[in-house]
Amino acid sequence: MFLKTATTRILSRIKATPPRKSQIGVRFLGGQAASPLRESAVEEEMDWDNLGFGLVQTDYMYLMKCGEDDEFEAGQLSRFGNIELSPSAGVLNYGQGIFEGTKAYRSENGGLFLFRPQENAIRMQIGAERMCMQSPSVHQFIHAVKQTALANRRWIPPPGIGSLYIRPLLIGSGPVLGLAPAAEYTFLVYASPVGNYFKEGTAPINLYVEDVFHRAGRGGAGGVKSITNYAPVLKAMRRAKDKGFSDVLYLDANNKKDIEEVSSSNVFMLKDNVISTPPTNGTILEGITRKSIMDIAQDLGYQVQERAIPIQELLGADEVFCTGTAVGVAPVGSITYKGNRVEYKMSTELGCLKLHSTLVGIQRGEIEDSRGWLVQIE
Numbered sequence: 001m002f003l004k005t006a007t008t009r010i011l012s013r014i015k016a017t018p019p020r021k022s023q024i025g026v027r028f029l030g031g032q033a034a035s036p037l038r039e040s041a042v043e044e045e046m047d048w049d050n051l052g053f054g055l056v057q058t059d060y061m062y063l064m065k066c067g068e069d070d071e072f073e074a075g076q077l078s079r080f081g082n083i084e085l086s087p088s089a090g091v092l093n094y095g096q097g098i099f100e101g102t103k104a105y106r107s108e109n110g111g112l113f114l115f116r117p118q119e120n121a122i123r124m125q126i127g128a129e130r131m132c133m134q135s136p137s138v139h140q141f142i143h144a145v146k147q148t149a150l151a152n153r154r155w156i157p158p159p160g161i162g163s164l165y166i167r168p169l170l171i172g173s174g175p176v177l178g179l180a181p182a183a184e185y186t187f188l189v190y191a192s193p194v195g196n197y198f199k200e201g202t203a204p205i206n207l208y209v210e211d212v213f214h215r216a217g218r219g220g221a222g223g224v225k226s227i228t229n230y231a232p233v234l235k236a237m238r239r240a241k242d243k244g245f246s247d248v249l250y251l252d253a254n255n256k257k258d259i260e261e262v263s264s265s266n267v268f269m270l271k272d273n274v275i276s277t278p279p280t281n282g283t284i285l286e287g288i289t290r291k292s293i294m295d296i297a298q299d300l301g302y303q304v305q306e307r308a309i310p311i312q313e314l315l316g317a318d319e320v321f322c323t324g325t326a327v328g329v330a331p332v333g334s335i336t337y338k339g340n341r342v343e344y345k346m347s348t349e350l351g352c353l354k355l356h357s358t359l360v361g362i363q364r365g366e367i368e369d370s371r372g373w374l375v376q377i378e
Helices: 002-016 036-045 090-094 117-130 138-151 231-242 288-299 311-315 351-363
Strands: 060-066 076-079 097-099 102-106 112-115 163-172 185-194 205-210 247-251 259-262 266-271 274-277 303-306 319-324 328-337 340-343 374-376
Touching: 060 138, 076 138, 090 163, 097 117, 112 138, 112 351, 117 138, 117 163, 117 288, 138 163, 138 185, 205 231, 231 247, 259 266, 266 288, 266 311, 266 351, 274 288, 288 303, 288 319, 288 328, 288 351, 311 328, 319 351, 328 351
Parallel strands: 205 247, 205 328, 274 303
Antiparallel strands: 060 076, 060 185, 097 163, 102 112, 102 163, 112 374, 163 185, 247 259, 266 274, 266 319, 319 328, 328 340
């Protein structure tokens, strides 16, 4: 209910506030556009075919601040580097921070595209409201992401190899001692070229069902992209990866029966011609890739359901797959629950592979974008 109310309020605010030219234009600071010579140098240095999902230091990041007047000042690009924070900054003491993840893609004809950045901007505003933070407008957010992508364009991998992962951060940078919202906020955007998120690459992943630790509980912040949601899953992830698993699938904290999401992605199941995924009821992040796959699935003739899915039903599915900005669409090869391992049949005819192919085709400009999801940045 909170997320729906917040979304409605934010959308009405967007419609009521026309964009200013200074918010949506793309500009460079003097001398900061990458030259063709430097771009070719990156191509020579980078091993594009072996990109993983790790940090590669790029050239520029984007920064802007918001003080007690509740208005973000004009932002600017600066060289990628460390930032200075007070020891009593709200983000350091009370975890007052949220982040987003989006990607820039290079098409075969050389165009550069973002995928649904407005959805990331709106989701950051919803998260900021939940965490009592000031947030940039949708137009400021998109402007910052565009500038960051263009300033680091030489780091965008060739078509079909990878993408430029863009990480917008919103943190309570103002000092605070007693438990209270910070008086100042910093919005920062940086980027890194990436390939496949899982070490398995495009191979099926193997999930471990966690029934001791929980990712989120009702009434908490599990439904927003708060930084506080991620450190608590590290212990479960480490335990699972030490046993050879790719990631952890979490159950609901109330009865430990229904599936929720994986540490870094949403989860779907396919049975017959029906694709099902858990509802976003406050404990599950409303993924942008998740929403996109649901629309694409309907276009391809699948019936799509949002409903509670007991773990036992998931184990009997025809297919299971995960979705997210970082992971894309990842087929699940096996799920291990209470010591029992269930394996799923793999083939080139998997429904999730068709969904993935369509999604990637739209993101790279190879398939018609009938919904206006792509934003060209040059």
